[in-house]
Amino acid sequence: MAADLSNEAAPDGPPTTDAVVPFGVAGAPGEPTLRWAGHATSVAGIEQELGRIWSLPQALAARGGAGERLVAARTSVLNLVVVARSPELGEWAASTIAIGTGRHPSRTLIVVPTDPDGPAWLRADVRAYCMVPRPDAPETCAEQVYVTAGGDAGRHVEAIVAPLLVHDLPVTVWWPGDPPFGTAPAEALVGLADRVVVDGSRWTGDGLDRLRALAALARPSLPISDFALMRQARWREAVAAIFDHDAFLPYLRSLRRVAVTYATHGGPHAEAATNLVKPIYHVAWLASRLELRVTKPLARAGRATGGGRARPLPGAAPEPGRGLRALLASDRGPDVEVVVHPVVSGMPGGTTLRVELLAERRGSELRAEVTAEADTVHVRVWQDGVEALGRVFHAARRTDADLLAEAIEAGGRDLVAEGTLAAAAALAGPPSAAPDAGEEAA
């Protein structure tokens, strides 16, 4: 019985209190079901636990029937390695991954380094989650190993991860929160990885240093998936849809100005503390698709003057800064002015509020504005001052689980992401020329 088995499976740890459902007992469709829970205090113990899950006769017979003798169907797609810098982040990552159980059979290793100055120790929860996508479908299972490592063990995450990877399967490394780019453990992990997943919009500070570091990491054999860029797909669809119109397409090569408005909370240091990754990605995507070079990276446009007032009136909303400006150049068209400017808003800092494009061609002007709210994206286009297009796209915001699923489903290079990331780093400019970083040390 499963309860007995799970207790058996905890030879070097306390008995589990998790509600384990035995193999062969149907779980609710669409809901991950915990089929196995065990503990270990060493890498060898974890390996042993993982082996035991699939040696269960119940697991082997789970899909049998009609006289068929089946080999256990443990379809594996990838190794997912998550390095979380706090237990809270680790738990959040674990719950996000559990949502995708039926979607991506994988071995997930979540490693939470802790107590770096203490003695070396390791504790692991080894679990198997299974899911029936629909009532008549076979069950799909995924392994999850949650490792908390203290002292030296936590400083050498790669030494924990490497022996636990399923052979010959791609390795995706996901860094929720701030990735420790530039550190030896991070470099060692990147050495194991076939894909790196991050969320640039959740980095602390303006995120530009990490953006540069991420771009430096990218190479053809190491695709990068950034949730911040992936979330903007609905914006990109909307902007691209403008130029699906034959009448507007020729203007694309005659862009003169790109302006991105983003949310900030105001105040004297708000601009430096607001994450700029998403606003910059909008510009970077356009620059890379249109083969525009960055001739002047983003730089502060000037001090916030608040319309000439020396200081805000008492009780007035805090004034945002004046944003950043850059210049792009093309071999085929005019230079393109870039403005990335903040607006005080109740939206989370760094949220894109508006993307505006201005193009001029043969004396004619095209102006486009894209905005988004909740599950819709609005597009408006004016040609020579006359509204020429108004369109609403229904596109729900994607959850982290959706984005993670998409990131790990992606195979091979993503040239658009590569180009966008490179352009974003160019827009961010060299560290010395960068705006006040305001990021905490990794």
Add this chain to the structure above:
Amino acid sequence: MAPRAKSGAPTVASSPAAPAAPAAPTTPAVPAAPAARPAEDPPLTARALRLARPARRRSGTRAIANPLREGLRLERMPDPAAFVLFGATGDLAHRKVVPALYQLWRTNLLPHEFAIVAVGRRPYTDDAFRAELRASLEQFSRVLPIETQVWESFAERIAYHRGDFADPALYEGLARRLDDLDTTRGTRANRCYYLATQPSAFAEIIAGLGLAGLDHEQHGGGWRRIIVEKPFGRDLPSAIRLNREVGKVFRESQVYRIDHYLGKETVRNILVFRFGNGIFEPIWNRRYVDHVQITVAESIGVEKRGAFYEEAGASRDILQNHLMQLLALVAIEPPATFDADALRDEKVKVLRAIEPMAPADVAANVVRGQYGPGWVAGEPVAGYRSEPEVDPASETETYVAARLFIDDWRWAGVPFYLRAGKRLPKRATEIAVRFREVPHALFKDSHADPEANLLALRIQPDEGILLRFAAKVPGLGVDVRAVNMDFTYGSAFSVDSPDAYETLILDALLGDASLFTRSDEVEKAWGIVTPIIEAWADGDAPAFPDYAAGTWGPEAADDLLARDGRRWRRI
């Protein structure tokens, strides 16, 4: 095939040395190609070759691609268009076509400048028809609940147009309506006609469209495409006739004949499986393959389609199209490219390599059957002759099994066993490739004889791939047992697959005909099936019913394989 001259769509003169490809449109680009060169003076220089090329199509294809589309879900958005749905009040429109269009709209895969003109005989106001569609969507949409805002934006693009398909006034009114939509909805003179009617209405609708000039592609924009549902004809002569009727009005490149099986994800996966993996192709031939079984089994009866099925039977309903398409995909040579004509050329080669049967061979190679009363899924069910709208003495087959040979280098001597039936024990479509036995029985002391390897491509349900191989039973002896290694797509890619109709309608709007059948393909398939149907018509009355509902067909079907020392795979 040289393009025909059509009023409003002048054909560019082309030399015999550089004939216009069938897909080349007749709308000339600027500058137009030069006048025809003498046949004995073929172009020799690069410039001469370039100038001799048929004019490039301007309408329907963007001169410059939108660079922002790269990496997005669609690298090209369908052109603005009006979608004219004939038979809009029918079952197919409500169950499949409209839900597919709604889903495409919901996911922003249709252009903003899109309109649907629903054509039917019954009287409806626009609002009444939309309300009926909404009710159908509640029942048949694969994504529920219906989102009100999305529905409203979709519904406002739907207009109902009443008329009799035989009445020229219908098409004149339709032409005016479509012209209006070009102005009000910006559909830019692009039209996609979808024939979701009874097959008997196809010819008269196509003729009506032609008479009203609704087939004319316009200079500088405005394509016309027509999607025709299966069955395309009911035998070879009628298919040829229908192709001829279609060809009088539309060029082949404008015609999209639907076999929805080709839009199924798992059917498309057959190509990926065969040509995206290096390990299978070397053994995919007569040297290693013993035989192939293709099964399309349904547990349902004829439901409310008794009248239709009486005229069709399993041979016309499944064998001529679905089974032939699956056979072609299993057997084709690798196409040079993945474009529509390269793929269809290869499929036609396979069908051409199947020798039509002489009447005397039909009895030995084909089995038909009809279900009687029985039990399916624990429920008693009526026999076919007791179904609504079915003749109590019906001779229509509800089951067909055939043994075919593909006489080419790759498959010579390898039998392909095909079967399709209604009221079988379960719904299952699969292709099973049985490999040859090992040349020497090394483990003859084993308690069970090792079976030959088998590879099954399951199409539906539970899409996946199964490989059966021999393994040693753990123990001191050398006991060998066959085991299955079973891969299900759902366990690796549990993503939401589009419905076949979504795929196919989107492809038609994008002008991609890869997953549609071509006229010669349809005729070749009929060329195989028609002699069978004719032999039955000329022969004695069958002893129907000959299998009980809920069983795997008549005994004669088992005998068909037993004579070759084989048996149907247990599904």
